[in-house]
Amino acid sequence: VIDALDECASTDIEKTLDWVNELVSDTPRKVQNLHMLVTSQPKPDIKRVFEALDSHSIDVGEANEDIVKYLKRRIELKFEEYDENIRTEIESGLRKHADGSFRWVALQLAELENCSSEDEITQQMKDLPEDLDDIYERMLKAIHGKHRADVMTFLEWLSLSSRPMKVAEIADAITVDLSSQDEPVFKKSKRYRDPWDMLKRCSGLVTESKGKY
Incomplete structure (x- = not known):
């Protein structure tokens, strides 16, 4: 596969x-x-x-139908305070550019949920990223400079872990300084008081599934 x-x-x-x-x-x-x-x-x-091979293609039409259902549900739940015109703009715009990609739609909805006004939503809809690479690039650039080292550490641990990790485990990854010439050093002062801040730092790049990531 x-x-x-x-x-x-x-x-x-x-x-x-x-x-x-x-x-x-x-x-x-x-x-x-x-x-x-x-x-x-x-x-x-x-x-x-x-x-050129003995291959069979499957149309993404059915996936697009599921994306529409997912879009409608998320918009009802997350954008109920906005008027019908804004909700329609979101649905039609994301449907038009989804191209069968659930992940693209989910990430765009996450970005739109961070908007605080109708003007921000409209501007976001005018500047939709072309593909997932474009989305991830924007998300990485949006990470505050002072948080980037921590986020890179979180992502490295998640990428290389042999099993799904719990939030507290990931958050504690930054407490171990691996740059020491002698041996790893534990720095308690770097531990987040609230481990869930890890998820905020990695907003959109990391998702939770049954308490693991």
Whole structure:
């Protein structure tokens, strides 16, 4: 299974596509009875490789229907204080640009929920990011300079952890100074008084699932 191939860096996409071609090519190492599931936006270089193989595409139309249901529900819950015109603007704008991506819609809704006025929402809707890379870049740039080191530490631990981590575990990651030349040093003074501040620092980049991240 290869999920969200289009979200890889360009060099990683090329390497993955080369690997796929090698895997299915007529060589002594060819894998028999191979079945592969790949999810991706239909970028030209990706389409070109898989169209040349014995592949079957599944339309994202059904996903778009689910996105519409999700949008309507979230807008009802989170934007009920705004008038109908604003809610319609949000729904129609995000539907138009979603292109089958739940994650894109969810991140955009999170950004819109941080708006404090109709003008802010309208401005946000005029400047929608093109794709997930654009969204993540904006979110990383929006992190306050004095918090970036902590956020990078949180993300590194989450990315490399062998299991889902609890909020207190992630928050405590910054209390260990690994830059010491001798051995790691525990700095209690760096511990957040409220571990949930970790989630605020990583707003949009980290989500909770059953108490873990």
